[in-house]
Amino acid sequence: MDVSTLLTGLNEAQREAVSVPPGNVLVLAGAGSGKTRVLVHRVAWLIQVCGFSPWSILAVTFTNKAAGEMRGRIETLLGLPIGGMWVGTFHGLSHRLLRSHWKEAALPDHFQVMDADDQLRLVRRVLKHLDLDETRWPPKQAQWFINGEKDAGRRPQQAEDRDPTRRQLQRIYQEYEDACRQTGCVDFAELLLRSYELWRQHPQLLEHYRTRFQQILVDEFQDTNSIQYAWLRLLAGERDNLFVVGDDDQSIYGWRGAQVQNLRDFRHQYPQAQLLRLEQNYRSTSRILKAANAVIACNPGRLGKTLWTQGGEGEPIRLYAAFNEVDEARFVIERLRQHLAQGEKGSGVAILYRTTAQSRLFEEALIQAQIPYRVYGGMRFFERAEIKEAMAYLRLIVNADDDASFERVIATPPRGLGVKTMDTLRDHARLKRCSLWTAAVTLLRDLGLPARTSLLLTRFLELIERMRRDIQGLDLAEAVEKTIAASGLAEYYAQSKDGKGQDRIENLDELVNAARQYVYEGEEDEYPLLQGFLAQSVLEAGEMQEGEAADRVQLMTLHSAKGLEFPLVFIVGLEEGLFPHSMSSMDPSRLEEERRLCYVGMTRAMHRLYLSYAETRRLHGSETYPLPSRFLREIPPELVEEIRPRAQISRPLYQARPYHPVVEDQTGFRLGQQVLHPTFGEGVILDAEGQGSSARVQVKFATAGSKWLVVAYAKLQAR
DNA sequence: GACAGTCCTGTTTTT
DNA sequence: CAGGACTGTC
Numbered sequence: 166m167d168v169s170t171l172l173t174g175l176n177e178a179q180r181e182a183v184s185v186p187p188g189n190v191l192v193l194a195g196a197g198s199g200k201t202r203v204l205v206h207r208v209a210w211l212i213q214v215c216g217f218s219p220w221s222i223l224a225v226t227f228t229n230k231a232a233g234e235m236r237g238r239i240e241t242l243l244g245l246p247i248g249g250m251w252v253g254t255f256h257g258l259s260h261r262l263l264r265s266h267w268k269e270a271a272l273p274d275h276f277q278v279m280d281a282d283d284q285l286r287l288v289r290r291v292l293k294h295l296d297l298d299e300t301r302w303p304p305k306q307a308q309w310f311i312n313g314e315k316d317a318g319r320r321p322q323q324a325e326d327r328d329p330t331r332r333q334l335q336r337i338y339q340e341y342e343d344a345c346r347q348t349g350c351v352d353f354a355e356l357l358l359r360s361y362e363l364w365r366q367h368p369q370l371l372e373h374y375r376t377r378f379q380q381i382l383v384d385e386f387q388d389t390n391s392i393q394y395a396w397l398r399l400l401a402g403e404r405d406n407l408f409v410v411g412d413d414d415q416s417i418y419g420w421r422g423a424q425v426q427n428l429r430d431f432r433h434q435y436p437q438a439q440l441l442r443l444e445q446n447y448r449s450t451s452r453i454l455k456a457a458n459a460v461i462a463c464n465p466g467r468l469g470k471t472l473w474t475q476g477g478e479g480e481p482i483r484l485y486a487a488f489n490e491v492d493e494a495r496f497v498i499e500r501l502r503q504h505l506a507q508g509e510k511g512s513g514v515a516i517l518y519r520t521t522a523q524s525r526l527f528e529e530a531l532i533q534a535q536i537p538y539r540v541y542g543g544m545r546f547f548e549r550a551e552i553k554e555a556m557a558y559l560r561l562i563v564n565a566d567d568d569a570s571f572e573r574v575i576a577t578p579p580r581g582l583g584v585k586t587m588d589t590l591r592d593h594a595r596l597k598r599c600s601l602w603t604a605a606v607t608l609l610r611d612l613g614l615p616a617r618t619s620l621l622l623t624r625f626l627e628l629i630e631r632m633r634r635d636i637q638g639l640d641l642a643e644a645v646e647k648t649i650a651a652s653g654l655a656e657y658y659a660q661s662k663d664g665k666g667q668d669r670i671e672n673l674d675e676l677v678n679a680a681r682q683y684v685y686e687g688e689e690d691e692y693p694l695l696q697g698f699l700a701q702s703v704l705e706a707g708e709m710q711e712g713e714a715a716d717r718v719q720l721m722t723l724h725s726a727k728g729l730e731f732p733l734v735f736i737v738g739l740e741e742g743l744f745p746h747s748m749s750s751m752d753p754s755r756l757e758e759e760r761r762l763c764y765v766g767m768t769r770a771m772h773r774l775y776l777s778y779a780e781t782r783r784l785h786g787s788e789t790y791p792l793p794s795r796f797l798r799e800i801p802p803e804l805v806e807e808i809r810p811r812a813q814i815s816r817p818l819y820q821a822r823p824y825h826p827v828v829e830d831q832t833g834f835r836l837g838q839q840v841l842h843p844t845f846g847e848g849v850i851l852d853a854e855g856q857g858s859s860a861r862v863q864v865k866f867a868t869a870g871s872k873w874l875v876v877a878y879a880k881l882q883a884r
Numbered sequence: 885g886a887c888a889g890t891c892c893t894g895t896t897t898t899t
Numbered sequence: 900c901a902g903g904a905c906t907g908t909c
Contacts, residue, residue, distance in 0.1 A: 419899080521896080703899085887908090890907095891904085
């Protein structure tokens, strides 16, 4: 292959990034600037020009999808398979390391990976063990704390924490760790922390991987958390071989530990590192880009980068002020129809929203309009109850100490063993510090159970052991099939009356299919097939049943839209409290993240961008009167065409509410009316009561929340 | 032990 | 409104 083709078709900045001499490189790549392209060509360049073997290259991505795409594109470009190259997510790569070196990592050879759901169950159990009240110590919060600590690279602190709350959380963390060890399970964060520690504690192993991986590339660097960054630095050592690509303006995962700071730190950590910028955008019209730039410019402390394009100005951005959320959906469908009538493809259209709950209205409207669509996210295949149950049987077969699976499986299908038996088992397991399986075995042996329970429990244990024997020597798909049948799951669902039984059976069949298609991806036989399959189902829960082919309109949250592009984009629900979300609007740094999310959303659009908000929205069952999102006001008015004409965009975006019943009462204000308060700022009248000097109104303020104010004292000004 | 009815609380999501 | 957790009855 001719080396020059590696650089043709690239712009100046991209060429420079691809061909820069090996060394530490930081590429700041704006949205739509050809980031993936640069990474792919860079790998090809390292192999073809610099003479690195694929075997000596490591590429880390954030999602499995990105990893798969990168591998595919590199192989297409080079025209040869690059099996020896490691391409994967931080978690996938760490998992692989731990499977290979389970002994050094102090894990059992059959260790299992827990997903977030399993983890939460385990946390619940731990809280129960510690006899802590779940209302005082919400399991979700404890889980959050544990993951936060692990993401920061911290083990349970033995040292007394000053803060009693933290001290208690540390105790929970410690107990949780013990439970993990006991059951041979590792959570997502543990994969990273454990492999990091593996390298720290075994210098010869680290040396081995350092020798092997001569070049390390990292995608979406702005999404890395502390432990991931530490992991990278440890592996890289002092060798100047990190090529990282990121965009601080697209950091939208701070809420789960990602540190934009890493991007900024990189330059301090590696002062010699080359800093390159990709600022030419190939995706959007200049109007869309200008608008997105204007919004993101409101964030302070950016690394600085302004996207530009040679493309045309394009159409104006269109803004629709819907009367309510139903009208908003109606409007989107109307415009969507016009678009499709022009012969455009549905798959080139995305409807983006802030929260998953918003998808429903659009789904209903699309069904009614008979427009095919696809919703991203939501319940993923491997997260469905019936799939998790079948997998739990398999996990229990592989690892009898996996308590999470034991608990999941013992009552499905119902076999007369319920809460009471489980309580006995749990107590015993806790006392003896052993797994539920071992507890069951010892209790049976010591005749510590009522006769009936004893019989049922024995049957259950024998069932699992029989299954273990029966799948010996079977291939993966047969083993899965056999497990589904022998467990009684198939029969149980066939008889279920809730109407979902048939779906569930079909999903179980699909699971057998997935097992049939499972291909082991590692080198040689690093570990048994079944274990690889089990781990993959946890690590890549969403990758199944993509079903791309059909031409459908795409519905997704703004978060999952990152990395994608569409000729036509609708961003809906641009309202204070929804986007930016109310949970984020008090904290400046989280508000900035919301703004980046808005920037990400806008820059998904290639040709057309529609923005909309509703003046009234039904939320949690009651009517709300949100203010238009502040992000709308950050867009220069001249770029926007308002569909329902009203005053200037820089002036209030909201005024008349003709479709809302006007309830003028003694307070002198009507519901939904815009008001101004000297200290709280802009707000909307939500409710009113009383009369004369005791008349009060409830006002929802843009920033100060909602308050009841006495009309006679509050200097409320109608606007 | 299983199931039905009531209470309560509402981000974003990949691994 | 709606899904999940929890409580009380058969």
